[in-house]
Amino acid sequence: MSLPIIAVIIISVIQVIGFQIGLWSIFSKAGLKGWLSLIPVYRTWLWLRKVIDRPWWWMIFWVIPFIGVFMVYYMIWETIRCFKKTSYLYLIPGTFFYFIYLPYLGFSKKEKYVSRKDWPEFKKTGIRSWGDAIIFAIAAAFLFRTFIIELYTIPSSSMEGSLMVGDYLAVSKYHYGQRIPQTVLALPFMHHTMVFTNFTPSYLEWIERPYMRIPGTTEVKNGDTSVCNYPDGDTVALEQQARSYYAIVRDYDMMLNPKNDFEKRYIVSKYGVENVAAIASKYAGMSGSEAVSHEYSVKFRPVDKRENYVKRCIAIHGDKLEIKRGVVYINGKKAPVPERRQYHYVLPDGISNRVIKSLRINAEDTYVDPTTGDQHIFLSNEQAKEIRDMGKVLIPQIEQDFSYDPEIFPHDSRYPWNKDNFGPLVIPEQGVTVPINDSTIVLYERIIKNYELNELEKKDGKIYINGKVATSYTFRMNYYFMMGDNRHNSADSRYWGFVPEDHIVGKPVYVWMSLDKDRSWGDGKMRWKRMFKVIH
Numbered sequence: 001m002s003l004p005i006i007a008v009i010i011i012s013v014i015q016v017i018g019f020q021i022g023l024w025s026i027f028s029k030a031g032l033k034g035w036l037s038l039i040p041v042y043r044t045w046l047w048l049r050k051v052i053d054r055p056w057w058w059m060i061f062w063v064i065p066f067i068g069v070f071m072v073y074y075m076i077w078e079t080i081r082c083f084k085k086t087s088y089l090y091l092i093p094g095t096f097f098y099f100i101y102l103p104y105l106g107f108s109k110k111e112k113y114v115s116r117k118d119w120p121e122f123k124k125t126g127i128r129s130w131g132d133a134i135i136f137a138i139a140a141a142f143l144f145r146t147f148i149i150e151l152y153t154i155p156s157s158s159m160e161g162s163l164m165v166g167d168y169l170a171v172s173k174y175h176y177g178q179r180i181p182q183t184v185l186a187l188p189f190m191h192h193t194m195v196f197t198n199f200t201p202s203y204l205e206w207i208e209r210p211y212m213r214i215p216g217t218t219e220v221k222n223g224d225t226s227v228c229n230y231p232d233g234d235t236v237a238l239e240q241q242a243r244s245y246y247a248i249v250r251d252y253d254m255m256l257n258p259k260n261d262f263e264k265r266y267i268v269s270k271y272g273v274e275n276v277a278a279i280a281s282k283y284a285g286m287s288g289s290e291a292v293s294h295e296y297s298v299k300f301r302p303v304d305k306r307e308n309y310v311k312r313c314i315a316i317h318g319d320k321l322e323i324k325r326g327v328v329y330i331n332g333k334k335a336p337v338p339e340r341r342q343y344h345y346v347l348p349d350g351i352s353n354r355v356i357k358s359l360r361i362n363a364e365d366t367y368v369d370p371t372t373g374d375q376h377i378f379l380s381n382e383q384a385k386e387i388r389d390m391g392k393v394l395i396p397q398i399e400q401d402f403s404y405d406p407e408i409f410p411h412d413s414r415y416p417w418n419k420d421n422f423g424p425l426v427i428p429e430q431g432v433t434v435p436i437n438d439s440t441i442v443l444y445e446r447i448i449k450n451y452e453l454n455e456l457e458k459k460d461g462k463i464y465i466n467g468k469v470a471t472s473y474t475f476r477m478n479y480y481f482m483m484g485d486n487r488h489n490s491a492d493s494r495y496w497g498f499v500p501e502d503h504i505v506g507k508p509v510y511v512w513m514s515l516d517k518d519r520s521w522g523d524g525k526m527r528w529k530r531m532f533k534v535i536h
Contacts, residue, residue: 011207018099025106026051026079029113052078053116070143076102083111084120088131142188147178147214150506152227152308157364158484158491159310161340161380163225165362167530168513169310171227175507177216182209183302192305199238199297201305208302211502220480220504223336224313225535228482229503232496233306234450237296241307244496245298250411252295253288255279262413266406303502310508311482311492312338317429321481323422323494326398328483340380344397344488350375351387359383363518365489378489397488409497410442419487419494428479428498436463436473443497444473451500452476477501508535 023043024034030051037043044062048054052075061067073095080094083105094101105111124132145151154167163169173179186203187194194200220226232244240248254267255276268276283291292298315321320331326343328335342365356366365378376397379387384394398420405418417423428447434440441463448465449456452475457464464470479498484490493499514530 009210012209015099018103022098022102022104022106023047025103026082026113029106030082030115047075047079052082054078069147070140073139080105081119082113082116084114092135138188145189146181147173149173149509151512152310152508154310157362157378157489158486159225159312160342160362160365160378160486160489161360161383162312162338162485163310163508163511163535164360164514164516164527164530165364166515166517166527167511168515169227169508169535170510170512171506172509173506175216175218175509176220176226176504177213179304179502179505180209180212180214182211182304184209186305191308192301199299201299203302203305205302211303213502218507220313220316220501222313222316222319222330223338225310225508226313226480226482227308227310227505227508228480228499229303229306229505230309230496231306231446231451231499231503233301234303235298235300237292238299239296244491245292246496247407248296249288249292250406251288252279252283252291254406256283256286256288256291260413262404263406306503308505309482309492311484311490313480314483314493315427315481317427317478317480318432319427319481320424321422321427322424323420325400326420326487338485340382341485341487342378342380342383342489345377345379345384345394346397347375347377347387347392347394349392351377351390351392355387355390357518359386360516365486378486408494412442414439415442417494422494425481427481428475428477430475430478430501433472433474436465436470438463446497447475447479447500448473451502480504510534 020037023037027037027043027046028034032046032050036046045056045059048058049056054075058071061071076098077091077095079102080091085091085094150171150173152169152171154163154165154169157165183203183205184207185205190202192202194202232246235245237243237245237248251267251270254263255271256279258264258267271279279291283294286294314328314335315330322329328337350368356363361377361379361383366375368375379394388394399418400420402416402421403418404413404416408417408419408422425443428434428444434444436444438461441458445456448454455464455466462469465473478501480501481493482499483492483494511530511533514527514533516525516527519525
């Protein structure tokens, strides 16, 4: 068991014990028998009715997960007020650190419990009234965002045209079950970076809970559109956040220590002779990760503070996945094709910006090859038909054969896969054991080391997991394989591999607003037809 998990367990135990001791002592000061605070449900009734004197029917709120969490903190807040602590200087820190403050109130001879009916009259100032309202609104909105629905926007065209750049999504947290926040000390309504800053984190890593999820109404299924935390985002090069840190490291490894002539040619074609030579000279003798650490500010992020991606779940745990010439097969059968999925075409004659605009083709989905002058474009079947009806020639860009692409998972020439020809590959499933050897370790190394937090070492031709020679490994989580509907313009599981279940955030349920970034307000910027569109 790792040190962070042990620390979390210790802190959790302290919280539970502190809360129970505090409640026992406060029950005693309120004229109740302290041991009654040990009885589940009944203690909540007594706390609500006898200690803070609130209506009996408020017990109903406790059975609602979202409201129940809110009620716990509200009752702690009201309990602190029973000791004539009405200032925010006591209420706010006391509510957050209840496991320390409640025992203090219960045992301190200086602190006297006062029944609600005997409270002295407390007249709120206008500022105090506004303060209470703002605190209540922030707490309610934060809990609603955490446990019910969170709003997201689509920043890239990876799901075009099922979901479009500028779509604002309502994402359900209850379909797949609410994930209990893992990074506890964080500013509300900020993801991983503080507003008005480029790199300042909005969270502290002092306390991090293990992965826990409240049971949902359904599970992630084949074909579901899902929001997940970016698996490759556990480590980021802050100045290059648009790119995977691990992809940058692989590129630097090929520049500094190419394994063969193919890697030499590949990296030169990607970066150019001069750039490769400059990097090789500057960081000679280093590994790729060492060079990247010198070149950029490298930051580790907890699971729930990694970037949010929206993709379609193509395969679930236990499925056998294969892609042949762009066609996806699951367990030997063709997978259903999303209605508005997009593919890559070459348009030798090109089309005008007016046509691109009229067909609502995203600017990110077209470019001109500076070498050939050909226009490359990513289109849905409907858009492709309209362009062909104009008499234009569209040449599909589907890779016909299996050939090695270093950017494609698992980034090893023994698996000569590319974005159109991939697998076969079985998606890891909890409890399933797989053989571990020099060939298979490249498929499962990130699972073992980064996702399931084991120590992994390769030496003397053997693989060691947690200090012991390993020839097999049993998965502790379920995994998924995600792809974008814009099949040739999407960074997805073909590039970064499996998505662990603890990275699943929620299920998009509808588009509540949609804005076209390439149009003005007077020229159809608002996509009215997409308003409140249900997501499939």
